[in-house]
Amino acid sequence: MKTSALAVGTVVDLELRQRVRSTAWYVLLGVSAVLLLGVTLLLLATAGLFGRNGGPQAAAAVVFFVLLLGTLVTPALSGAAINGDRDAGTLATTQVTLIHGWQLVLGKFLAAWTASLAFLAVAIPFLLIAEAFGGADAGVLLTSLAVTVIELGVIAAVGVGLSAVIARPIFSVVTTYLVVAALSIGTLVAFGLGGLAFPVTVTATDESYASGAVDDTGKVVHPVCDPPIVEHYDTPSYDKLWGLLAANPYVVLADAVPGRFDASGNPKDAFAAIKVAERTVQIPIARSTYSSDCHPGRDTRDTRAPQSVLDSTAPTWTIGLLIHLVLALVALGAAVRAVRTPARRLARGTRIA
Amino acid sequence: MDPTGSTPAGVVVQGVRRSFGSTHAVRDMTFSASPGRVTGLIGPNGSGKTTLLLMLATLLAPDAGTIRIGGLDPLRDPGGVRALTGWMPDVLGSWASLTTRATLELTGRLHHLPKARAAARAEELIALVGLGDLADQPTRVLSRGQKQRMSLARALVHDPGVLLLDEPASGLDPEARVDLRVLVRRLAAEGRTVLVSSHVLAELEEMADDAVYVQRGATVDPERLEALRDAPRLWRVRAEDPAALDAALAGRDDVSTDHLGRLVPVPDEAGAADLLAALVRDGVRVVAFAPASGEMERTFLELSREAGA
Numbered sequence: 266m267k268t269s270a271l272a273v274g275t276v277v278d279l280e281l282r283q284r285v286r287s288t289a290w291y292v293l294l295g296v297s298a299v300l301l302l303g304v305t306l307l308l309l310a311t312a313g314l315f316g317r318n319g320g321p322q323a324a325a326a327v328v329f330f331v332l333l334l335g336t337l338v339t340p341a342l343s344g345a346a347i348n349g350d351r352d353a354g355t356l357a358t359t360q361v362t363l364i365h366g367w368q369l370v371l372g373k374f375l376a377a378w379t380a381s382l383a384f385l386a387v388a389i390p391f392l393l394i395a396e397a398f399g400g401a402d403a404g405v406l407l408t409s410l411a412v413t414v415i416e417l418g419v420i421a422a423v424g425v426g427l428s429a430v431i432a433r434p435i436f437s438v439v440t441t442y443l444v445v446a447a448l449s450i451g452t453l454v455a456f457g458l459g460g461l462a463f464p465v466t467v468t469a470t471d472e473s474y475a476s477g478a479v480d481d482t483g484k485v486v487h488p489v490c491d492p493p494i495v496e497h498y499d500t501p502s503y504d505k506l507w508g509l510l511a512a513n514p515y516v517v518l519a520d521a522v523p524g525r526f527d528a529s530g531n532p533k534d535a536f537a538a539i540k541v542a543e544r545t546v547q548i549p550i551a552r553s554t555y556s557s558d559c560h561p562g563r564d565t566r567d568t569r570a571p572q573s574v575l576d577s578t579a580p581t582w583t584i585g586l587l588i589h590l591v592l593a594l595v596a597l598g599a600a601v602r603a604v605r606t607p608a609r610r611l612a613r614g615t616r617i618a
Numbered sequence: 619m620d621p622t623g624s625t626p627a628g629v630v631v632q633g634v635r636r637s638f639g640s641t642h643a644v645r646d647m648t649f650s651a652s653p654g655r656v657t658g659l660i661g662p663n664g665s666g667k668t669t670l671l672l673m674l675a676t677l678l679a680p681d682a683g684t685i686r687i688g689g690l691d692p693l694r695d696p697g698g699v700r701a702l703t704g705w706m707p708d709v710l711g712s713w714a715s716l717t718t719r720a721t722l723e724l725t726g727r728l729h730h731l732p733k734a735r736a737a738a739r740a741e742e743l744i745a746l747v748g749l750g751d752l753a754d755q756p757t758r759v760l761s762r763g764q765k766q767r768m769s770l771a772r773a774l775v776h777d778p779g780v781l782l783l784d785e786p787a788s789g790l791d792p793e794a795r796v797d798l799r800v801l802v803r804r805l806a807a808e809g810r811t812v813l814v815s816s817h818v819l820a821e822l823e824e825m826a827d828d829a830v831y832v833q834r835g836a837t838v839d840p841e842r843l844e845a846l847r848d849a850p851r852l853w854r855v856r857a858e859d860p861a862a863l864d865a866a867l868a869g870r871d872d873v874s875t876d877h878l879g880r881l882v883p884v885p886d887e888a889g890a891a892d893l894l895a896a897l898v899r900d901g902v903r904v905v906a907f908a909p910a911s912g913e914m915e916r917t918f919l920e921l922s923r924e925a926g927a
Contacts, residue, residue, distance in 0.1 A: 268730060275727045282720065283713040354711020358772060361675050361705050362728035363697060607679035607693055611638060 272364050276372020277379070284349070285342065285380040297334055298387050304330050305391045309398055321525060321534035324392075324399030328409045329535070331388040332518055335417045336445050338384050343377035343424025344438030347600060352434060356604075366604040370425060370597055377421040385413060404523045405536070412521045412582070416514045419589040420445055426596025429603035448589075452513040459509065460501035465550060469496045472557040490559040503546040508588075510543045510581065517585035519543075530570045541571040544578040627688025627702055627779040628652050628811050629674065634683030636669055643669040645835035647683070651813050651828070653779070656806045658822040659815035660918055661832030667815040668708055670832070671784050674813070675705035687780055701729075704773035708784040708815075710765045712757035718768050719744065719753045722775060729776040736775075743771035748797065762789040770801075781805060781812045787821045799825045823912040833921055846920045850883040853890050855897070856906035866900040881910050 308326045312319030347370075350356035359369060389410075396406045424441040431437035472493040480486045510516050519539035524532065532538040555565045629651040636644040644666040651657035659667050672678040673685060676696040685692050692699045713721055719740050726736030744753045747767040752760060760768060766789060773781060783802070787795050802825050806812045816822050822829070831838040856879035857863035863880060867873050874881045884890045894907050911919065 272728070272730070275724060279713070279716075279724050279728075283716050287715060353714065354707065354709035355713055356711075357672075357675075357677055357707060357709075358705075358711060358725070358769075359728060360677060361700055361703070362725060362776075363700055363730050364728045606677050607673070607696060608677060609679045 272368040273372045277376045280376030301391045320399035324395040325535040327395035339381040339420040340441035342380045343421040344441040345434035346373040347429040370600040381417045419593045422593035423596045426600045429600035456509040459506045460503040464499035465502040468553040504549040511585040521582035547578040630686040647837045649830040655827040656812045657828045658826030666835040704778035705782045706773040714758040747771045783814045819915040852881045852910035854910040858903040
């Protein structure tokens with residue numbers, strides 16, 4: 266146990282010294298800090314446009330930007346962890362030591378994760394500024410940080426996994442970026458198109474007041490309705506596709522943050538708005554609706570408050586994190602398999618040393 | 619087996635085979651290498667030497683056959699074999715931004731040496747391979763020859779009883795080759811089993827006790843080698859007056875010429891002695907009289923000739 270921990274620690278040490286702590290990495294950290302400063306200042310300057318909720322909105326935007334930055338940097342830090350060593354001729358010389366394959370993979374994963382967390386550390390001051398401006402909420406700050414930490418770990422794991430199963434570093438880095446793109450954008454596209462591709466037919470019955478029922482001032486003088494009008498139409502259905510949204514890191518982030526609503530029940534920031542929107546799609550569309558002026562009791566129009574939507578639906582972030590953790594474990598497992606020695610099969614185009 | 623190598627550990631390879639898809643890199647290799655001796659693994663490029671060493675170093679699994687290193691099977695006990703074996707690859711990989719010292723320390727720690735012990739061992743090895751001045755420079759500034767020495771030091775980190783050296787002298791200058799030869803002889807004299815692959819025969823000639831010839835993925839049968847020993851060999855002769863030498867050799871039709879002198883085939887060493895005596899008798903002032911090629915080179919070339927025929 267202790268030996269294993271030491272071995273993993275040695276790999277982390279090696280990895281951080283060799284791959285990560287280079288001049289380019291420090292430059293990248295500096296560039297990120299400048300970017301964050303610019304974005305934070307711009308967002309705070311424009312906060313007035315959002316009206317009274319300008320502060321929280323700007324703070325949420327900064328948090329999303331930090332996640333964006335992290336997900337853009339992490340593939341570069343992790344996506345060549347193993348095949349890069351193979352190219353440099355240092356993988357085999359590591360494999361002939363007493364280190365186990367899983368220790369090597371775990372060490373490389375932890376190092377890549379640590380390196381990407383350095384970018385998050387650079388972002389913390391800006392998050393604090395933004396939160397302070399947006400009516401500091403420790404709950405929001407801590408949850409968004411925790412989710413970002415986990416998401417960066419997932420991407421680091423995917424990068425290390427792909428770097429073990431794909432022979433060429435350039436392809437594994439690009440593939441890791443594609444995975445990030447698939448999760449961040451692909452899920453939204455698939456969700457939107459999927460809903461359109463598989464519509465459901467809704468039967469809508471509309472019963473409205475007959476002419477003369479309402480006078481010029483809008484007062485009901487003669488409460489009699491025309492015969493109901495029944496319509497059939499197709500409408501996109503999303504409740505079955507909700508899992509796609511759950512796999513989106515931004516949705517997971519928004520959903521995990523405690524939702525903040527103002528006195529009239531409206532979302533205070535983008536987190537809460539996204540949360541209500543993606544929770545609402547969990548609820549299947551009613552196949553038949555009834556709207557009636559004469560019989561309010563039969564009316565099926567949804568007038569639920571956002572909070573009750575949240576209370577009645579499944580927490581998306583737990584499902585999303587579960588999906589991401591499975592993805593990370595599969596990737597790391599594949600990496601352990603790929604570096605197993607003595608090797609029986611070699612991937613096409615790879616050389617052991 | 620004691621992993622520190624205090625108990626001699628040999629290498630025994632029997633009927634080993636390994637292919638990559640349709641490429642049969644190693645078809646049938648059988649040989650053994652003994653403790654205290656340097657065994658040369660001789661064969662042309664692409665004859666399967668590196669693949670064999672990868673199997674011995676526990677990186678590749680053989681498709682068939684058995685390997686024993688210090689009595690251990692690399693397939694069933696790779697950890698045991700790794701503790702016992704130092705491997706110097708033909709690819710000169712190094713952690714480019716780490717110093718030689720850090721490389722050796724970290725390799726030591728990957729071999730489960732405690733931190734202080736790993737640092738002390740790195741210091742010893744830096745002195746052993748003569749990289750003292752460059753020890754605290756990143757390895758990317760090392761020349762090819764210096765990287766070779768760093769690579770050898772890395773293979774020695776855990777004081778292994780078995781050394782697998784894949785083309786250790788390629789790219790070394792003459793002085794470094796001499797150093798390497800002295801070091802390899804010393805490592806063997808300390809009781810280690812040393813297996814050196816090379817296609818630079820002059821270098822092996824000087825350091826190897828035993829030779830294993832490899833051809834197209836298979837080791838050459840000792841009986842075939844025995845037969846080759848009886849084949850005529852070329853002796854190179856140079857005289858003060860080439861004309862006098864040519865006159866003395868006029869009776870023979872099998873003499874050839876290269877830029878260094880005349881090449882005369884003789885059946886064996888007794889035949890060579892007879893030839894020299896005859897030349898001296900004829901009054902030829904001989905200034906050089908020696909085998910035209912080393913024993914290994916001759917065997918190697920003879921084997922290639924046979925294979926080509």
